[in-house]
Amino acid sequence: MKPSLPQGTRDFSSAVLKKRNYIFGVIRNVFELYGFEPLETPAMENIETLMGKYGEEGDKLIFKILNNGLHLPEKHSNAQRDFEQVLQGKTSKGISERALRYDLTIPFARYVAMNQGQLTFPFKRYQMQPVWRADRPQRGRYREFYQCDADIAGSSSLLHEIELALIYSTVFNNLQLPVEIHINNRKILQALAEKCGGTSHMMNITIAIDKLDKIGMDKVKQELRERGLNEERVALVEKYISIKGDNQTSIQQLSTLLGDIESAKDGINEILEILQAVNQTMPSTKICVCPSLARGLNYYTGTIFEVKAVGVEMGSIGGGGRYDDLTGLFGVKGIAGVGISFGVDRIYDVLEELNAFPEHLQAGTTALIFNTGIDKSHLINVASLLRNHHISCEIFHEAVKFDKQFKYAEKKQIPFIIIIGDEELAKNTVTVKNLKTGKQDSIAPASLPSMLSL
RNA sequence: GAGGAUGUAGCUCAGCUGGUUAGAGCGUCUGAUUGUGGUUCAGAAGGUCGUGGGUUCGAGCCCCAUCUUCCUCCCCA
Numbered sequence: 373m374k375p376s377l378p379q380g381t382r383d384f385s386s387a388v389l390k391k392r393n394y395i396f397g398v399i400r401n402v403f404e405l406y407g408f409e410p411l412e413t414p415a416m417e418n419i420e421t422l423m424g425k426y427g428e429e430g431d432k433l434i435f436k437i438l439n440n441g442l443h444l445p446e447k448h449s450n451a452q453r454d455f456e457q458v459l460q461g462k463t464s465k466g467i468s469e470r471a472l473r474y475d476l477t478i479p480f481a482r483y484v485a486m487n488q489g490q491l492t493f494p495f496k497r498y499q500m501q502p503v504w505r506a507d508r509p510q511r512g513r514y515r516e517f518y519q520c521d522a523d524i525a526g527s528s529s530l531l532h533e534i535e536l537a538l539i540y541s542t543v544f545n546n547l548q549l550p551v552e553i554h555i556n557n558r559k560i561l562q563a564l565a566e567k568c569g570g571t572s573h574m575m576n577i578t579i580a581i582d583k584l585d586k587i588g589m590d591k592v593k594q595e596l597r598e599r600g601l602n603e604e605r606v607a608l609v610e611k612y613i614s615i616k617g618d619n620q621t622s623i624q625q626l627s628t629l630l631g632d633i634e635s636a637k638d639g640i641n642e643i644l645e646i647l648q649a650v651n652q653t654m655p656s657t658k659i660c661v662c663p664s665l666a667r668g669l670n671y672y673t674g675t676i677f678e679v680k681a682v683g684v685e686m687g688s689i690g691g692g693g694r695y696d697d698l699t700g701l702f703g704v705k706g707i708a709g710v711g712i713s714f715g716v717d718r719i720y721d722v723l724e725e726l727n728a729f730p731e732h733l734q735a736g737t738t739a740l741i742f743n744t745g746i747d748k749s750h751l752i753n754v755a756s757l758l759r760n761h762h763i764s765c766e767i768f769h770e771a772v773k774f775d776k777q778f779k780y781a782e783k784k785q786i787p788f789i790i791i792i793g794d795e796e797l798a799k800n801t802v803t804v805k806n807l808k809t810g811k812q813d814s815i816a817p818a819s820l821p822s823m824l825s826l
Numbered sequence: 827g828a829g830g831a832u833g834u835a836g837c838u839c840a841g842c843u844g845g846u847u848a849g850a851g852c853g854u855c856u857g858a859u860u861g862u863g864g865u866u867c868a869g870a871a872g873g874u875c876g877u878g879g880g881u882u883c884g885a886g887c888c889c890c891a892u893c894u895u896c897c898u899c900c901c902c903a
Contacts (some may be wrong), residue, residue: 374877376893379894429827433902475903505901507902509895511896517903518903717903772860773859773860774860775859775863777862777863778863778864779863779864791861794861803862805863810862
């Protein structure tokens with residue numbers, strides 16, 4: 373058979389993996405610096421843990437795993453009955469009782485709900501694992517991709533929002549990737565919805581205005597009309613999303629427009645507090661109030677974040693926010709959550725486009741020891757010497773002509789080659805050649821490590 | 827899930843209106859060159875033309891199905 377990959381999945385070659393691991397490493401370091409601890413959960417969850425948590429669209433995009441043993445004769449009648457359910461678009465435990473994880477937030481909520489008795493609250497965890505979606509792949513959109521999440525469960529303190537914003541700022545600063553952090557608050561959107569005829573319009577409004585950047589004002593208005601808002605209310609929403617300018621101006625206009633509603637006041641005050649703290653701690657952070665930021669996910673209730681790269685056409689490379697009732701769906705009330713997520717695949721693309729990966733990442737083997745046909749023990753001794761000094765090296769696998777060994781070194785971009793043959797043995801030296809400069813030296817074996825670690 | 831484009835050597839791509847033995851560049855391998863690479867030169871290998879059917883005397887090219895990748899919508903990271 374011809375080998376191939378399932379649609380929307382990828383192999384990661386060494387060159388790509390080194391860059392990806394660099395991103396993961398930077399993020400992990402910052403997470404741990406703020407006291408987050410790692411968590412891993414299984415690739416698969418019970419299907420009812422996931423179903424109904426991501427809306428109707430989400431359910432369709434969950435990868436379901438077929439049960440084993442459906443072919444057994446004693447299960448036939450049940451299996452056939454259960455499959456009827458599937459044909460009608462429903463799920464059936466008789467056919468599938470497990471599914472692949474769709475994001476990291478719901479498994480986290482499940483974990484917190486299961487272990488609430490044992491955890492120390494506020495519980496701060498980070499998680500970097502692949503998730504799966506049965507979406508149609510496009511560029512920058514895969515069926516298997518990684519998410520990097522940091523969440524805090526069991527605290528409503530605004531301190532967490534502040535620290536999460538600082539984490540964003542630090543990570544992208546460390547990656548040397550210029551970004552803008554957009555911030556808004558669901559409480560303000562709720563106030564807007566109230567003015568537009570009640571909170572039942574919340575979803576209609578958020579879905580529509582979240583697309584402002586993508587489809588433009590006219591189409592947003594059109595969509596609002598289609599979603600049942602009258603002209604007066606459409607005009608109000610237009611006024612709202614037209615708010616522009618620096619943070620102070622935006623906040624002032626928000627107050628003027630919605631300040632008579634309690635929830636709007638709360639939201640505005642929260643934003644003010646976050647801005648003040650972030651600007652004081654890391655003044656270089658570009659954080660801006662963005663009224664049209666809504667985020668599609670329904671479970672957000674307070675602050676919402678989104679991060680955009682500056683100077684590159686790309687969707688958001690990170691997002692998150694506060695959700696007041698994290699574990700309610702699993703029967704545990706009163707645990708608030710707040711978290712952020714990094715879109716590693718997109719960050720990768722942006723860094724690639726900006727050529728912002730550090731050069732040293734591609735470094736592999738430092739030295740290749742030529743195989744000159746002398747007794748292997750001499751070569752292995754030199755290799756051990758280097759490795760004991762944490763210098764990576766390889767011994768060429770067969771004693772062939774130098775031409776081949778040079779070309780191997782060149783292809784693997786190994787910067788140094790070491791020759792030990794009869795001549796060197798007789799004089800108790802080694803020959804070292806720098807392949808970039810072409811410079812070659814004959815030195816004592818003991819001085820190899822210091823020479824190569826430069 | 828709906829609509830559109832695409833697939834030819836390891837890679838990037840030519841291939842006329844359906845007509846003999848499907849080409850190029852790069853890469854790979856061999857030699858010039860058995861202890862000195864990158865350059866150069868000579869040569870070679872490498873293809874069930876995505877897959878399966880069909881039309882035709884004849885299909886890389888036309889038709890149908892299917893898969894991949896990409897684009898738009900939906901939704902999202």
